[in-house]
Amino acid sequence: MAGKKERLFVKGNEAIAMGALAAGCKCFFGYPITPQNDIPEFMSKAMVDAGGEFVQAESEVAAANMLLGAGACGIRAMTSSSSPGMSLKQEAISYMAGSEIPAVIVNMNRGGPGLGDIGPSQGDYFQSTRGGGHGDYRLLVLAPSSAQEAYDMTYDAFDLAFASRNPVLILGDAIIGQMKEPITPREPKQVDPEEGADWRLIGAPNSREHRIIKSLFLMDGELAGQNRKLQAKYDAWKKMVDFETFEVKDAELVVVAYGSIGRIAKNAVRALRAKGKKVGLFRPKTLYPFPEKALEKLAKEGKRFLTIEHNLGQMVEDVRLSVRKYGDSDLFCVYPGNMPSPDDFEAPILRALGRK
Amino acid sequence: MTKAQQAAPVAGEELVFSRPASMVDRATHYCPGCHHGIAHRMVAELIDELGLKERTIAVSSIGCSVFLYNYIDVDAVEAPHGRAPAVATGVKRARPDKFVFTYQGDGDLASIGMAEIMHAANRGERMSVIFVNNTVYGMTGGQMAPTTLIGQKTTTCPGGRCKDTEGSPIRMSEIIAQLGGVAFCARGSLDSVKNIRQAKKYMRQAFEVQTKGQGFGFVELLAGCPTNWRVSAIAANKRITDEMIPYFPLGVYKDIEADGTCGSLIQGGE
Numbered sequence: 001m002a003g004k005k006e007r008l009f010v011k012g013n014e015a016i017a018m019g020a021l022a023a024g025c026k027c028f029f030g031y032p033i034t035p036q037n038d039i040p041e042f043m044s045k046a047m048v049d050a051g052g053e054f055v056q057a058e059s060e061v062a063a064a065n066m067l068l069g070a071g072a073c074g075i076r077a078m079t080s081s082s083s084p085g086m087s088l089k090q091e092a093i094s095y096m097a098g099s100e101i102p103a104v105i106v107n108m109n110r111g112g113p114g115l116g117d118i119g120p121s122q123g124d125y126f127q128s129t130r131g132g133g134h135g136d137y138r139l140l141v142l143a144p145s146s147a148q149e150a151y152d153m154t155y156d157a158f159d160l161a162f163a164s165r166n167p168v169l170i171l172g173d174a175i176i177g178q179m180k181e182p183i184t185p186r187e188p189k190q191v192d193p194e195e196g197a198d199w200r201l202i203g204a205p206n207s208r209e210h211r212i213i214k215s216l217f218l219m220d221g222e223l224a225g226q227n228r229k230l231q232a233k234y235d236a237w238k239k240m241v242d243f244e245t246f247e248v249k250d251a252e253l254v255v256v257a258y259g260s261i262g263r264i265a266k267n268a269v270r271a272l273r274a275k276g277k278k279v280g281l282f283r284p285k286t287l288y289p290f291p292e293k294a295l296e297k298l299a300k301e302g303k304r305f306l307t308i309e310h311n312l313g314q315m316v317e318d319v320r321l322s323v324r325k326y327g328d329s330d331l332f333c334v335y336p337g338n339m340p341s342p343d344d345f346e347a348p349i350l351r352a353l354g355r356k
Numbered sequence: 357m358t359k360a361q362q363a364a365p366v367a368g369e370e371l372v373f374s375r376p377a378s379m380v381d382r383a384t385h386y387c388p389g390c391h392h393g394i395a396h397r398m399v400a401e402l403i404d405e406l407g408l409k410e411r412t413i414a415v416s417s418i419g420c421s422v423f424l425y426n427y428i429d430v431d432a433v434e435a436p437h438g439r440a441p442a443v444a445t446g447v448k449r450a451r452p453d454k455f456v457f458t459y460q461g462d463g464d465l466a467s468i469g470m471a472e473i474m475h476a477a478n479r480g481e482r483m484s485v486i487f488v489n490n491t492v493y494g495m496t497g498g499q500m501a502p503t504t505l506i507g508q509k510t511t512t513c514p515g516g517r518c519k520d521t522e523g524s525p526i527r528m529s530e531i532i533a534q535l536g537g538v539a540f541c542a543r544g545s546l547d548s549v550k551n552i553r554q555a556k557k558y559m560r561q562a563f564e565v566q567t568k569g570q571g572f573g574f575v576e577l578l579a580g581c582p583t584n585w586r587v588s589a590i591a592a593n594k595r596i597t598d599e600m601i602p603y604f605p606l607g608v609y610k611d612i613e614a615d616g617t618c619g620s621l622i623q624g625g626e
């Protein structure tokens with residue numbers, strides 16, 4: 001698809017779809033909802049051209065369950081939605097986590113609760129990082145702050161999903177999805193046809209036992225065993241934490257923000273640095289696993305924190321837990337319906353900086 | 357032991373009946389008189405007869421028959437309650453060369469999973485659906501189902517189902533037959549040997565429309581649940597004959613090979 005140094009001018013939503021295509025995604029199951037419609041629209045053609053399958057499902061419930069079925073067959077598959085649709089997908093996501101089915105799920109977060117609005121929001125942080133559906137599970141959660149990162153994270157997400165046999169969630173928002181900017185595409189992946197060969201469903205030849213992919217474990221001790229296995233998997237993810245730091249070295253105050261808000265906050269930090277203010281930025285790229293050790297280290301060095309989020313305060317709980325031995329975090333929350341600019345963040349950052 | 361084993365005939369004796377090769381040798385968890393075991397066996401026999409074992413992927417649903425995968429020796433995935441047709445859509449789209457079937461109860465298919473069954477059928481997904489209608493939610497203790505007959509007592513309609521408050525029992529085969537993607541749709545019953553034989557023929561057709569790539573295959577099986585009906589196994593069979601069949605008429609509702617239209621007249625009354 002892409003030549004060597006090719007640059008494309010695309011929306012974040014399109015970047016996600018292109019990243020999935022280049023990663024070898026072969027099935028896409030969607031349902032219309034703003035602000036992610038560019039993804040299914042792109043995939044409705046791209047999947048067919050790639051010899052794959054596109055289904056506009058009857059609901060997000062069905063789309064997520066189609067994903068479950070395709071994933072159980074060891075095929076690279078994906079669904080995308082936005083907040084109200086994500087609520088509907090949660091049962092299937094819980095089943096996929098419980099039965100260890102790899103899949104990639106995209107949430108272009110919009111304002112809530114309820115029907116909310118169609119603008120950007122980070123109101124689904126808890127839902128994304130705490131599992132979201134019922135039961136004791138986690139997703140690997142990646143939060144892009146640009147179209148390029150949206151592309152790259154989606155491109156990598158399929159490998160991560162298959163390596164850990166777990167759903168991976170890309171958490172963007174209306175800003176990331178709708179913003180148009182240049183991206184550099186990567187080489188299309190050659191997916192190993194034997195991917196998942198030791199567990200996927202493909203019909204049981206007489207030479208092997210039949211396989212059962214399930215999340216029901218009724219026998220004494222069975223579920224405990226399964227959940228211990230899941231816990232070990234989630235623990236092993238900790239080495240995959242990823243984050244960006246900017247001007248934190250001599251910073252007295254570190255702004256913690258992710259996704260689109262992280263990008264806006266970076267510009268605010270840059271502007272304040274130009275005015276001689278000792279502020280920095282810490283932007284988690286993985287929301288689960290959360291970069292708690294890195295934040296703890298900064299807290300130990302005596303830095304103070306301001307969490308900025310596009311919600312009433314959700315990630316701040318993780319920041320506070322990370323730094324609790326040495327300090328705390330202030331919070332600046334942006335309400336839905338607002339598109340903050342870097343200027344909007346300068347005053348709260350200065351207030352937090354001055355509040356010794 | 358999970359692999360099916362054929363009993364070796366004793367010298368001088370002829371083996372006339374044995375467990376299907378695709379049936380796992382293990383004790384059943386089903387209650388005495390339950391018809392799921394018969395329906396399971398029919399599925400296994402057909403998988404053997406049509407030579408589908410090595411390319412079948414089963415989708416089990418939530419209900420007493422979630423454990424289908426413990427009894428049928430094929431690859432299987434467990435779907436959330438009602439979602440088996442969506443899961444099977446994903447399976448079939450991912451692996452179009454496989455034989456894919458769902459096995460669902462009436463609570464699963466005709467209540468919580470109504471949207472998924474309708475749309476999978478309408479899209480004409482190349483899959484086969486075995487729908488076991490026992491007029492109750494068996495696994496959760498015999499609550500009212502969408503197919504519970506008028507006047508039938510269950511744990512959540514202890515005074516008997518009332519049309520004015522709970523609506524009429526849903527006739528799924530009649531509904532499914534209307535949808536464009538359906539290649540075969542029929543209702544059989546498990547109350548007698550004669551009906552079981554006929555039902556198996558329907559199941560074969562529902563499997564074959566998939567293997568021939570013609571469309572969606574659907575078979576409803578009227579089945580007994582003596583435990584939750586609070587009757588003996590024999591009385592359960594009689595109840596199917598006397599009460600269920602008049603309301604849920606047996607027969608072929610759609611067969612594109614025969615005439616391409618919906619078949620039997622809907623009789624029986626409310």
Ligand SMILES: Cc1ncc(C[n+]2csc(CCOP(=O)(O)OP(=O)(O)O)c2C)c(N)n1
Nearest residue numbers: 418419420437461462463464492493494495
């Ligand atoms: C979302 C959800 N709701 C409810 C249940 C509980 N539940 C398990 S089985 C079942 C009913 C099954 O009845 P039916 O489909 O008629 O099958 P049967 O057990 O009679 O064979 C219900 C409601 C569940 N597992 N998931």
